[in-house]
Amino acid sequence: MSTFNPIEFRGVRKAFRFFTLDDLSLDLEPGQIMGFVGPNGAGKSTTIRLALGLLTPDAGEVRLFGHRMPEAQAVAKRDIGYVSDEMRLFQNATVGWHLRFVASIYPGWDEDYARTLLKRFNLRTEQTVKGLSSGEQMKAVLLLALARRPKLLVLDEPTANFDPVARHEVLGEFTDVLRDESRSILFSSHNTVDVERISDRIAFIDRGRLIDSRDKEDFLERWRRIELQVPAGATLPEIPHVVGRESDGQFATLTINQFTKDTLARLGGAVRRVHRMSLEEIFVANVMHHRETRSS
Amino acid sequence: MNPLTRKLIERELHMHRWMIGASILAGLAGLAFVARGGSINFNVGFLIWLTTIVAFGVVVAMFGIASERKERVMNWVLSLPVAHGDYVRIKVVALLLCFCVVWITLSAAAIGLILAQPGLPDGLLPFAVLLCVFMLGNYSFVVCSALHVHSEGPMTIVIVVHNIAITLFMFAVAAIGDISSHMQGPVAVWNPAFWTVLVVELAVFLLLFTLPFFVAARRRDFI
Numbered sequence: 001m002s003t004f005n006p007i008e009f010r011g012v013r014k015a016f017r018f019f020t021l022d023d024l025s026l027d028l029e030p031g032q033i034m035g036f037v038g039p040n041g042a043g044k045s046t047t048i049r050l051a052l053g054l055l056t057p058d059a060g061e062v063r064l065f066g067h068r069m070p071e072a073q074a075v076a077k078r079d080i081g082y083v084s085d086e087m088r089l090f091q092n093a094t095v096g097w098h099l100r101f102v103a104s105i106y107p108g109w110d111e112d113y114a115r116t117l118l119k120r121f122n123l124r125t126e127q128t129v130k131g132l133s134s135g136e137q138m139k140a141v142l143l144l145a146l147a148r149r150p151k152l153l154v155l156d157e158p159t160a161n162f163d164p165v166a167r168h169e170v171l172g173e174f175t176d177v178l179r180d181e182s183r184s185i186l187f188s189s190h191n192t193v194d195v196e197r198i199s200d201r202i203a204f205i206d207r208g209r210l211i212d213s214r215d216k217e218d219f220l221e222r223w224r225r226i227e228l229q230v231p232a233g234a235t236l237p238e239i240p241h242v243v244g245r246e247s248d249g250q251f252a253t254l255t256i257n258q259f260t261k262d263t264l265a266r267l268g269g270a271v272r273r274v275h276r277m278s279l280e281e282i283f284v285a286n287v288m289h290h291r292e293t294r295s296s
Numbered sequence: 297m298n299p300l301t302r303k304l305i306e307r308e309l310h311m312h313r314w315m316i317g318a319s320i321l322a323g324l325a326g327l328a329f330v331a332r333g334g335s336i337n338f339n340v341g342f343l344i345w346l347t348t349i350v351a352f353g354v355v356v357a358m359f360g361i362a363s364e365r366k367e368r369v370m371n372w373v374l375s376l377p378v379a380h381g382d383y384v385r386i387k388v389v390a391l392l393l394c395f396c397v398v399w400i401t402l403s404a405a406a407i408g409l410i411l412a413q414p415g416l417p418d419g420l421l422p423f424a425v426l427l428c429v430f431m432l433g434n435y436s437f438v439v440c441s442a443l444h445v446h447s448e449g450p451m452t453i454v455i456v457v458h459n460i461a462i463t464l465f466m467f468a469v470a471a472i473g474d475i476s477s478h479m480q481g482p483v484a485v486w487n488p489a490f491w492t493v494l495v496v497e498l499a500v501f502l503l504l505f506t507l508p509f510f511v512a513a514r515r516r517d518f519i
Binding site: 049052053054055056070073074075077078080081082083084086087088089090091092093101102104105141145 | 299300303307311367368369371372374375376377378379380382516517518519
Protein backbone atom coordinates (compact mmCIF):
# COMPACT_ATOMS: atom_id res chain seq x y z
CA MET A 1 0.00 0.00 0.00
CA SER A 2 1.23 3.50 -0.84
CA THR A 3 2.77 5.46 2.03
CA PHE A 4 2.39 8.76 0.24
CA ASN A 5 -0.31 11.23 1.14
CA PRO A 6 -2.97 11.64 -1.54
CA ILE A 7 -2.28 15.40 -1.66
CA GLU A 8 0.74 17.39 -0.49
CA PHE A 9 1.28 21.11 -1.05
CA ARG A 10 4.56 22.64 0.12
CA GLY A 11 4.96 26.42 0.02
CA VAL A 12 2.99 26.72 -3.20
CA ARG A 13 2.65 30.08 -4.88
CA LYS A 14 0.66 30.90 -7.99
CA ALA A 15 0.33 34.48 -9.16
CA PHE A 16 -2.18 35.87 -11.63
CA ARG A 17 -2.71 39.48 -12.61
CA PHE A 18 -5.26 40.22 -9.91
CA PHE A 19 -4.89 37.29 -7.58
CA THR A 20 -2.10 35.41 -5.86
CA LEU A 21 -2.27 32.11 -4.06
CA ASP A 22 0.56 32.38 -1.60
CA ASP A 23 2.61 30.02 0.54
CA LEU A 24 0.06 27.22 0.54
CA SER A 25 1.07 24.14 2.53
CA LEU A 26 -1.54 21.46 2.92
CA ASP A 27 -1.76 17.69 3.47
CA LEU A 28 -4.63 15.35 2.80
CA GLU A 29 -4.03 12.01 4.48
CA PRO A 30 -5.35 8.61 3.36
CA GLY A 31 -8.97 8.10 4.37
CA GLN A 32 -9.46 11.74 5.23
CA ILE A 33 -12.34 13.93 4.01
CA MET A 34 -11.13 17.47 3.86
CA GLY A 35 -13.64 20.27 3.47
CA PHE A 36 -11.92 23.10 1.64
CA VAL A 37 -13.91 26.19 2.50
CA GLY A 38 -13.56 29.73 1.27
CA PRO A 39 -15.58 32.63 -0.09
CA ASN A 40 -15.92 33.14 -3.83
CA GLY A 41 -12.55 34.01 -5.34
CA ALA A 42 -10.63 32.74 -2.31
CA GLY A 43 -8.47 30.36 -4.35
CA LYS A 44 -10.28 27.03 -3.94
CA SER A 45 -10.48 26.21 -7.65
CA THR A 46 -6.95 27.45 -8.25
CA THR A 47 -5.72 25.11 -5.51
CA ILE A 48 -7.59 22.19 -7.02
CA ARG A 49 -6.30 22.96 -10.51
CA LEU A 50 -2.79 23.06 -9.13
CA ALA A 51 -3.42 19.72 -7.43
CA LEU A 52 -4.54 18.17 -10.72
CA GLY A 53 -1.68 19.60 -12.75
CA LEU A 54 -3.90 21.91 -14.79
CA LEU A 55 -1.87 24.85 -13.49
CA THR A 56 1.86 24.95 -12.79
CA PRO A 57 2.99 26.54 -9.51
CA ASP A 58 5.36 29.50 -9.69
CA ALA A 59 7.05 28.25 -6.53
CA GLY A 60 6.74 25.32 -4.15
CA GLU A 61 5.81 21.76 -4.80
CA VAL A 62 2.58 19.83 -5.39
CA ARG A 63 2.48 16.04 -5.11
CA LEU A 64 -0.34 13.56 -5.56
CA PHE A 65 0.35 10.09 -4.17
CA GLY A 66 4.02 11.08 -4.29
CA HIS A 67 3.85 12.05 -7.98
CA ARG A 68 5.16 15.51 -8.69
CA MET A 69 2.60 17.70 -10.46
CA PRO A 70 2.06 18.72 -13.16
CA GLU A 71 4.83 16.55 -14.67
CA ALA A 72 3.29 13.22 -13.61
CA GLN A 73 -0.37 14.20 -13.98
CA ALA A 74 -1.29 11.41 -16.40
CA VAL A 75 -0.07 8.75 -13.95
CA ALA A 76 -1.46 10.46 -10.85
CA LYS A 77 -4.91 10.98 -12.39
CA ARG A 78 -5.41 7.21 -12.75
CA ASP A 79 -6.25 7.14 -9.05
CA ILE A 80 -8.31 10.33 -8.96
CA GLY A 81 -11.93 11.10 -9.58
CA TYR A 82 -12.26 14.82 -10.26
CA VAL A 83 -15.65 16.52 -10.36
CA SER A 84 -16.22 20.23 -10.81
CA ASP A 85 -19.32 22.32 -11.35
CA GLU A 86 -17.36 23.79 -14.30
CA MET A 87 -17.35 20.44 -16.06
CA ARG A 88 -19.62 19.05 -18.75
CA LEU A 89 -19.84 15.80 -20.71
CA PHE A 90 -20.00 15.46 -24.49
CA GLN A 91 -23.37 17.00 -25.27
CA ASN A 92 -24.30 14.84 -28.26
CA ALA A 93 -23.30 11.53 -26.69
CA THR A 94 -25.53 9.43 -24.47
CA VAL A 95 -25.01 8.63 -20.81
CA GLY A 96 -24.47 5.00 -21.88
CA TRP A 97 -21.71 6.00 -24.31
CA HIS A 98 -19.91 7.84 -21.49
CA LEU A 99 -20.27 4.82 -19.19
CA ARG A 100 -18.73 2.51 -21.80
CA PHE A 101 -15.99 5.02 -22.58
CA VAL A 102 -14.91 5.49 -18.96
CA ALA A 103 -15.30 1.77 -18.20
CA SER A 104 -12.89 0.98 -21.05
CA ILE A 105 -10.26 3.31 -19.55
CA TYR A 106 -10.35 2.32 -15.89
CA PRO A 107 -9.61 -1.30 -14.93
CA GLY A 108 -11.23 -0.75 -11.53
CA TRP A 109 -14.58 0.30 -13.02
CA ASP A 110 -17.42 -1.09 -10.89
CA GLU A 111 -20.26 -1.93 -13.28
CA ASP A 112 -22.67 -2.97 -10.52
CA TYR A 113 -22.08 0.25 -8.63
CA ALA A 114 -22.56 2.23 -11.84
CA ARG A 115 -25.94 0.53 -12.37
CA THR A 116 -26.90 1.26 -8.77
CA LEU A 117 -26.00 4.92 -9.14
CA LEU A 118 -27.86 5.19 -12.45
CA LYS A 119 -30.98 4.03 -10.65
CA ARG A 120 -30.39 6.15 -7.57
CA PHE A 121 -29.73 9.29 -9.62
CA ASN A 122 -32.68 8.49 -11.92
CA LEU A 123 -30.54 8.56 -15.07
CA ARG A 124 -31.04 6.42 -18.17
CA THR A 125 -28.27 5.16 -20.42
CA GLU A 126 -30.06 6.10 -23.63
CA GLN A 127 -30.43 9.78 -22.64
CA THR A 128 -28.21 12.21 -24.52
CA VAL A 129 -26.32 14.60 -22.27
CA LYS A 130 -27.79 17.71 -23.90
CA GLY A 131 -31.25 16.49 -22.84
CA LEU A 132 -30.28 16.44 -19.16
CA SER A 133 -30.78 19.31 -16.74
CA SER A 134 -27.64 20.88 -15.27
CA GLY A 135 -28.21 19.00 -12.01
CA GLU A 136 -28.63 15.70 -13.89
CA GLN A 137 -25.49 16.39 -15.90
CA MET A 138 -23.57 16.89 -12.68
CA LYS A 139 -24.99 13.63 -11.34
CA ALA A 140 -23.77 11.87 -14.49
CA VAL A 141 -20.31 13.38 -14.01
CA LEU A 142 -20.33 12.21 -10.40
CA LEU A 143 -21.46 8.74 -11.38
CA LEU A 144 -18.58 8.47 -13.85
CA ALA A 145 -16.12 9.53 -11.14
CA LEU A 146 -17.53 7.39 -8.33
CA ALA A 147 -17.93 4.13 -10.29
CA ARG A 148 -14.26 4.07 -11.20
CA ARG A 149 -13.62 3.65 -7.45
CA PRO A 150 -10.83 6.23 -7.21
CA LYS A 151 -8.45 6.39 -4.26
CA LEU A 152 -8.94 10.13 -4.18
CA LEU A 153 -12.05 12.14 -5.01
CA VAL A 154 -11.50 15.82 -5.73
CA LEU A 155 -14.78 17.70 -5.70
CA ASP A 156 -14.86 21.36 -6.67
CA GLU A 157 -18.24 22.83 -5.69
CA PRO A 158 -19.98 19.62 -6.79
CA THR A 159 -23.33 20.47 -5.25
CA ALA A 160 -23.58 24.02 -6.61
CA ASN A 161 -26.22 23.08 -9.22
CA PHE A 162 -28.28 20.79 -7.03
CA ASP A 163 -31.65 21.24 -5.42
CA PRO A 164 -31.81 20.27 -1.70
CA VAL A 165 -33.04 16.72 -2.44
CA ALA A 166 -30.33 16.05 -5.02
CA ARG A 167 -27.74 17.48 -2.64
CA HIS A 168 -28.90 15.12 0.08
CA GLU A 169 -28.65 12.13 -2.32
CA VAL A 170 -25.21 13.05 -3.54
CA LEU A 171 -23.73 13.78 -0.12
CA GLY A 172 -25.02 10.40 0.97
CA GLU A 173 -23.03 8.81 -1.86
CA PHE A 174 -19.86 10.54 -0.69
CA THR A 175 -20.40 9.13 2.77
CA ASP A 176 -20.83 5.66 1.24
CA VAL A 177 -17.57 6.02 -0.66
CA LEU A 178 -15.76 6.87 2.57
CA ARG A 179 -16.83 3.62 4.18
CA ASP A 180 -13.72 2.35 2.49
CA GLU A 181 -11.25 3.95 4.85
CA SER A 182 -8.38 4.05 2.36
CA ARG A 183 -10.20 6.54 0.13
CA SER A 184 -9.83 10.27 0.55
CA ILE A 185 -11.92 13.25 -0.50
CA LEU A 186 -11.00 16.86 -1.02
CA PHE A 187 -14.32 18.69 -1.04
CA SER A 188 -14.30 22.34 -1.97
CA SER A 189 -17.35 24.45 -1.27
CA HIS A 190 -18.57 27.70 0.15
CA ASN A 191 -21.57 25.82 1.52
CA THR A 192 -20.46 25.10 5.07
CA VAL A 193 -23.53 22.97 5.81
CA ASP A 194 -22.45 20.41 3.17
CA VAL A 195 -18.87 20.55 4.35
CA GLU A 196 -19.80 20.12 8.00
CA ARG A 197 -21.93 17.13 7.15
CA ILE A 198 -19.28 14.99 5.50
CA SER A 199 -15.83 16.34 6.39
CA ASP A 200 -13.56 15.25 9.20
CA ARG A 201 -10.96 17.91 8.52
CA ILE A 202 -11.52 21.51 7.48
CA ALA A 203 -9.24 24.00 5.76
CA PHE A 204 -10.27 27.65 5.47
CA ILE A 205 -8.87 29.71 2.65
CA ASP A 206 -9.36 33.43 2.02
CA ARG A 207 -7.81 35.82 -0.50
CA GLY A 208 -5.23 33.30 -1.59
CA ARG A 209 -4.02 32.28 1.86
CA LEU A 210 -4.75 29.26 3.99
CA ILE A 211 -5.97 30.79 7.23
CA ASP A 212 -6.66 27.69 9.32
CA SER A 213 -6.67 23.92 8.94
CA ARG A 214 -7.56 21.38 11.59
CA ASP A 215 -9.98 18.57 12.51
CA LYS A 216 -13.63 19.54 12.33
CA GLU A 217 -14.24 18.54 15.96
CA ASP A 218 -11.27 20.62 17.00
CA PHE A 219 -12.84 23.66 15.31
CA LEU A 220 -16.20 23.03 16.91
CA GLU A 221 -14.64 22.56 20.37
CA ARG A 222 -12.34 25.59 20.26
CA TRP A 223 -14.76 28.24 19.07
CA ARG A 224 -17.39 29.76 21.34
CA ARG A 225 -19.53 32.86 21.48
CA ILE A 226 -19.98 34.10 25.04
CA GLU A 227 -22.70 36.52 26.09
CA LEU A 228 -21.73 38.72 29.03
CA GLN A 229 -23.42 41.21 31.28
CA VAL A 230 -20.92 43.73 32.58
CA PRO A 231 -22.13 46.09 35.35
CA ALA A 232 -21.64 49.78 34.70
CA GLY A 233 -18.12 50.88 35.58
CA ALA A 234 -16.78 47.33 35.75
CA THR A 235 -14.07 46.15 33.34
CA LEU A 236 -13.59 42.70 31.90
CA PRO A 237 -10.41 40.83 32.68
CA GLU A 238 -7.91 40.34 29.85
CA ILE A 239 -9.07 37.28 27.91
CA PRO A 240 -6.73 35.64 25.38
CA HIS A 241 -7.80 34.57 21.88
CA VAL A 242 -10.74 36.93 21.58
CA VAL A 243 -11.28 37.44 17.85
CA GLY A 244 -14.51 39.40 17.98
CA ARG A 245 -16.16 41.76 20.44
CA GLU A 246 -19.61 43.38 20.21
CA SER A 247 -21.00 45.66 22.90
CA ASP A 248 -24.49 47.00 23.54
CA GLY A 249 -24.69 48.97 26.81
CA GLN A 250 -23.88 46.61 29.63
CA PHE A 251 -24.19 43.57 27.37
CA ALA A 252 -21.26 42.23 25.37
CA THR A 253 -20.59 39.24 23.16
CA LEU A 254 -17.10 37.78 22.76
CA THR A 255 -16.03 35.38 20.03
CA ILE A 256 -13.18 33.20 21.21
CA ASN A 257 -11.12 30.83 19.10
CA GLN A 258 -9.40 28.87 21.88
CA PHE A 259 -12.11 28.32 24.39
CA THR A 260 -11.23 26.46 27.62
CA LYS A 261 -12.75 26.14 31.08
CA ASP A 262 -10.17 28.69 32.17
CA THR A 263 -11.91 31.23 29.93
CA LEU A 264 -15.12 30.92 31.95
CA ALA A 265 -13.20 31.03 35.20
CA ARG A 266 -11.60 34.30 34.19
CA LEU A 267 -14.90 35.86 33.17
CA GLY A 268 -16.61 34.72 36.37
CA GLY A 269 -20.17 35.87 37.05
CA ALA A 270 -20.35 38.09 34.00
CA VAL A 271 -21.16 35.11 31.80
CA ARG A 272 -24.82 34.86 30.88
CA ARG A 273 -24.68 32.25 28.15
CA VAL A 274 -22.12 30.24 26.14
CA HIS A 275 -22.95 29.29 22.54
CA ARG A 276 -21.35 26.57 20.47
CA MET A 277 -20.76 27.94 17.00
CA SER A 278 -21.74 26.36 13.71
CA LEU A 279 -19.04 25.81 11.11
CA GLU A 280 -20.47 28.70 9.12
CA GLU A 281 -20.19 31.06 12.10
CA ILE A 282 -16.65 29.84 12.76
CA PHE A 283 -15.76 30.30 9.11
CA VAL A 284 -17.10 33.86 8.94
CA ALA A 285 -15.50 34.87 12.26
CA ASN A 286 -12.20 33.32 11.19
CA VAL A 287 -12.17 35.05 7.82
CA MET A 288 -13.13 38.44 9.24
CA HIS A 289 -10.51 38.18 11.99
CA HIS A 290 -7.77 37.33 9.48
CA ARG A 291 -8.79 40.14 7.16
CA GLU A 292 -8.63 42.62 10.06
CA THR A 293 -5.27 41.26 11.21
CA ARG A 294 -3.81 41.48 7.70
CA SER A 295 -5.11 44.97 7.03
CA SER A 296 -3.73 46.26 10.34
CA MET B 297 0.17 5.05 -28.58
CA ASN B 298 -1.49 4.26 -25.24
CA PRO B 299 -5.07 2.94 -25.15
CA LEU B 300 -6.56 6.18 -23.81
CA THR B 301 -4.94 8.22 -26.59
CA ARG B 302 -6.30 5.78 -29.15
CA LYS B 303 -9.78 5.91 -27.63
CA LEU B 304 -9.81 9.70 -27.59
CA ILE B 305 -8.77 9.80 -31.24
CA GLU B 306 -11.45 7.23 -32.11
CA ARG B 307 -13.96 9.31 -30.15
CA GLU B 308 -13.18 12.36 -32.26
CA LEU B 309 -13.80 10.40 -35.46
CA HIS B 310 -16.96 8.90 -33.96
CA MET B 311 -18.29 12.31 -32.89
CA HIS B 312 -17.78 13.83 -36.33
CA ARG B 313 -18.83 10.79 -38.38
CA TRP B 314 -22.10 12.28 -39.63
CA MET B 315 -20.45 15.56 -40.57
CA ILE B 316 -17.68 13.66 -42.38
CA GLY B 317 -20.24 11.62 -44.30
CA ALA B 318 -22.40 14.63 -45.15
CA SER B 319 -19.37 16.65 -46.29
CA ILE B 320 -18.17 13.88 -48.58
CA LEU B 321 -21.63 13.61 -50.10
CA ALA B 322 -21.88 17.39 -50.55
CA GLY B 323 -18.40 17.59 -52.11
CA LEU B 324 -19.14 14.71 -54.46
CA ALA B 325 -22.42 16.35 -55.41
CA GLY B 326 -20.43 19.46 -56.34
CA LEU B 327 -18.10 17.37 -58.51
CA ALA B 328 -21.14 15.74 -60.11
CA PHE B 329 -22.18 19.21 -61.25
CA VAL B 330 -18.73 19.76 -62.74
CA ALA B 331 -18.96 16.41 -64.53
CA ARG B 332 -22.14 17.53 -66.31
CA GLY B 333 -20.05 19.97 -68.32
CA GLY B 334 -20.58 23.61 -69.17
CA SER B 335 -19.14 26.66 -67.47
CA ILE B 336 -22.13 27.26 -65.19
CA ASN B 337 -22.08 23.70 -63.90
CA PHE B 338 -18.30 23.94 -63.52
CA ASN B 339 -18.54 27.13 -61.50
CA VAL B 340 -21.43 25.95 -59.31
CA GLY B 341 -19.89 22.51 -58.75
CA PHE B 342 -16.43 23.90 -58.05
CA LEU B 343 -17.90 26.36 -55.54
CA ILE B 344 -19.84 23.60 -53.75
CA TRP B 345 -16.74 21.37 -53.66
CA LEU B 346 -14.49 24.17 -52.40
CA THR B 347 -16.98 25.50 -49.85
CA THR B 348 -17.61 22.02 -48.51
CA ILE B 349 -13.93 21.40 -47.74
CA VAL B 350 -13.38 24.88 -46.32
CA ALA B 351 -16.54 24.86 -44.19
CA PHE B 352 -15.92 21.33 -42.95
CA GLY B 353 -12.46 22.37 -41.76
CA VAL B 354 -13.77 25.36 -39.83
CA VAL B 355 -16.70 23.48 -38.29
CA VAL B 356 -14.59 20.50 -37.20
CA ALA B 357 -11.92 22.72 -35.65
CA MET B 358 -14.50 24.86 -33.88
CA PHE B 359 -16.51 21.89 -32.58
CA GLY B 360 -13.46 19.87 -31.70
CA ILE B 361 -11.50 22.56 -29.90
CA ALA B 362 -13.20 25.90 -29.31
CA SER B 363 -16.67 24.54 -28.42
CA GLU B 364 -15.19 21.80 -26.30
CA ARG B 365 -13.36 24.45 -24.31
CA LYS B 366 -16.28 26.89 -24.21
CA GLU B 367 -18.80 24.24 -23.15
CA ARG B 368 -16.32 23.05 -20.50
CA VAL B 369 -16.17 19.52 -21.89
CA MET B 370 -12.39 19.88 -21.96
CA ASN B 371 -12.44 20.07 -18.14
CA TRP B 372 -13.96 16.61 -18.05
CA VAL B 373 -11.55 15.17 -20.60
CA LEU B 374 -8.66 16.56 -18.54
CA SER B 375 -10.00 14.76 -15.47
CA LEU B 376 -9.08 11.52 -17.25
CA PRO B 377 -5.52 10.19 -16.96
CA VAL B 378 -4.20 12.38 -19.74
CA ALA B 379 -1.70 15.23 -19.52
CA HIS B 380 -2.61 18.51 -21.18
CA GLY B 381 0.30 18.07 -23.57
CA ASP B 382 -1.21 14.74 -24.62
CA TYR B 383 -4.58 16.45 -24.99
CA VAL B 384 -3.10 18.91 -27.50
CA ARG B 385 -1.34 16.14 -29.44
CA ILE B 386 -4.53 14.05 -29.50
CA LYS B 387 -6.54 17.01 -30.80
CA VAL B 388 -4.06 17.82 -33.56
CA VAL B 389 -3.81 14.23 -34.75
CA ALA B 390 -7.51 13.36 -34.36
CA LEU B 391 -8.77 16.50 -36.09
CA LEU B 392 -6.24 16.07 -38.89
CA LEU B 393 -7.50 12.53 -39.38
CA CYS B 394 -11.11 13.77 -39.50
CA PHE B 395 -10.18 16.39 -42.06
CA CYS B 396 -8.07 14.01 -44.10
CA VAL B 397 -10.97 11.58 -44.56
CA VAL B 398 -12.91 14.34 -46.33
CA TRP B 399 -9.93 16.09 -47.87
CA ILE B 400 -8.33 12.97 -49.39
CA THR B 401 -11.65 11.69 -50.71
CA LEU B 402 -12.70 14.97 -52.30
CA SER B 403 -9.21 15.89 -53.54
CA ALA B 404 -8.76 12.45 -55.13
CA ALA B 405 -12.24 12.68 -56.66
CA ALA B 406 -11.47 16.13 -58.09
CA ILE B 407 -8.16 15.04 -59.57
CA GLY B 408 -9.77 11.86 -60.88
CA LEU B 409 -12.48 13.96 -62.51
CA ILE B 410 -9.95 16.23 -64.24
CA LEU B 411 -8.12 13.16 -65.58
CA ALA B 412 -11.29 11.36 -66.64
CA GLN B 413 -13.41 14.21 -67.97
CA PRO B 414 -12.58 15.10 -71.58
CA GLY B 415 -14.05 18.57 -71.14
CA LEU B 416 -11.62 19.45 -68.36
CA PRO B 417 -8.06 20.20 -69.49
CA ASP B 418 -5.32 18.21 -67.76
CA GLY B 419 -3.44 21.49 -67.47
CA LEU B 420 -5.68 22.18 -64.44
CA LEU B 421 -3.98 19.38 -62.49
CA PRO B 422 -1.07 21.39 -61.02
CA PHE B 423 -3.46 24.13 -59.96
CA ALA B 424 -5.83 21.55 -58.43
CA VAL B 425 -2.97 19.91 -56.52
CA LEU B 426 -1.75 23.27 -55.22
CA LEU B 427 -5.27 24.28 -54.21
CA CYS B 428 -5.85 21.00 -52.35
CA VAL B 429 -2.53 21.23 -50.49
CA PHE B 430 -3.29 24.86 -49.69
CA MET B 431 -6.60 23.81 -48.12
CA LEU B 432 -4.71 21.32 -45.93
CA GLY B 433 -2.37 24.09 -44.76
CA ASN B 434 -5.28 26.47 -44.29
CA TYR B 435 -7.04 23.89 -42.12
CA SER B 436 -3.90 23.47 -40.02
CA PHE B 437 -3.93 27.24 -39.54
CA VAL B 438 -7.43 27.07 -38.00
CA VAL B 439 -6.58 24.09 -35.78
CA CYS B 440 -3.32 25.69 -34.66
CA SER B 441 -5.09 28.98 -33.92
CA ALA B 442 -7.94 27.31 -32.03
CA LEU B 443 -5.40 25.59 -29.78
CA HIS B 444 -3.61 28.85 -29.02
CA VAL B 445 -6.40 31.44 -29.05
CA HIS B 446 -8.88 31.27 -26.18
CA SER B 447 -11.29 34.11 -26.86
CA GLU B 448 -14.04 34.44 -29.42
CA GLY B 449 -12.97 37.77 -30.97
CA PRO B 450 -9.54 36.66 -32.22
CA MET B 451 -11.02 33.30 -33.27
CA THR B 452 -13.57 35.08 -35.44
CA ILE B 453 -10.70 36.94 -37.12
CA VAL B 454 -8.94 33.60 -37.68
CA ILE B 455 -12.03 32.22 -39.44
CA VAL B 456 -12.38 35.30 -41.62
CA VAL B 457 -8.70 35.12 -42.58
CA HIS B 458 -9.06 31.40 -43.27
CA ASN B 459 -11.98 31.99 -45.62
CA ILE B 460 -10.42 34.93 -47.41
CA ALA B 461 -7.09 33.13 -47.76
CA ILE B 462 -8.54 30.68 -50.30
CA THR B 463 -9.59 33.48 -52.63
CA LEU B 464 -6.29 35.30 -52.19
CA PHE B 465 -4.42 32.08 -52.88
CA MET B 466 -6.28 31.51 -56.14
CA PHE B 467 -5.59 35.09 -57.22
CA ALA B 468 -1.94 34.71 -56.28
CA VAL B 469 -1.47 31.46 -58.17
CA ALA B 470 -3.30 32.90 -61.19
CA ALA B 471 -0.79 35.73 -61.12
CA ILE B 472 2.11 33.29 -61.47
CA GLY B 473 2.45 33.12 -65.22
CA ASP B 474 4.39 29.84 -65.23
CA ILE B 475 1.41 28.16 -63.64
CA SER B 476 -1.61 30.03 -65.00
CA SER B 477 -0.41 29.95 -68.61
CA HIS B 478 -0.66 26.13 -68.68
CA MET B 479 -3.99 25.76 -66.90
CA GLN B 480 -6.05 25.51 -70.08
CA GLY B 481 -3.46 23.32 -71.79
CA PRO B 482 -4.02 19.67 -72.73
CA VAL B 483 -1.19 18.37 -70.53
CA ALA B 484 -0.18 18.99 -66.95
CA VAL B 485 3.03 21.00 -66.67
CA TRP B 486 4.97 20.23 -63.48
CA ASN B 487 7.49 23.04 -63.78
CA PRO B 488 9.77 24.65 -61.12
CA ALA B 489 7.14 27.29 -60.33
CA PHE B 490 4.72 24.52 -59.37
CA TRP B 491 7.32 22.73 -57.22
CA THR B 492 8.34 25.96 -55.50
CA VAL B 493 4.76 26.78 -54.50
CA LEU B 494 4.17 23.18 -53.39
CA VAL B 495 7.29 23.16 -51.21
CA VAL B 496 6.27 26.46 -49.60
CA GLU B 497 2.77 25.10 -48.96
CA LEU B 498 4.11 21.91 -47.41
CA ALA B 499 6.55 23.86 -45.25
CA VAL B 500 3.74 26.10 -43.98
CA PHE B 501 1.57 23.06 -43.34
CA LEU B 502 4.35 21.33 -41.39
CA LEU B 503 5.01 24.47 -39.37
CA LEU B 504 1.34 24.95 -38.47
CA PHE B 505 0.85 21.23 -37.83
CA THR B 506 3.79 20.96 -35.44
CA LEU B 507 3.57 24.37 -33.75
CA PRO B 508 0.96 23.21 -31.16
CA PHE B 509 3.33 20.41 -30.07
CA PHE B 510 5.93 23.01 -29.12
CA VAL B 511 3.74 25.84 -27.86
CA ALA B 512 0.22 24.82 -26.75
CA ALA B 513 1.36 21.41 -25.47
CA ARG B 514 4.03 23.04 -23.31
CA ARG B 515 1.81 25.68 -21.81
CA ARG B 516 2.25 25.93 -18.03
CA ASP B 517 -1.39 26.72 -17.35
CA PHE B 518 -4.00 24.93 -19.36
CA ILE B 519 -7.29 26.04 -17.83
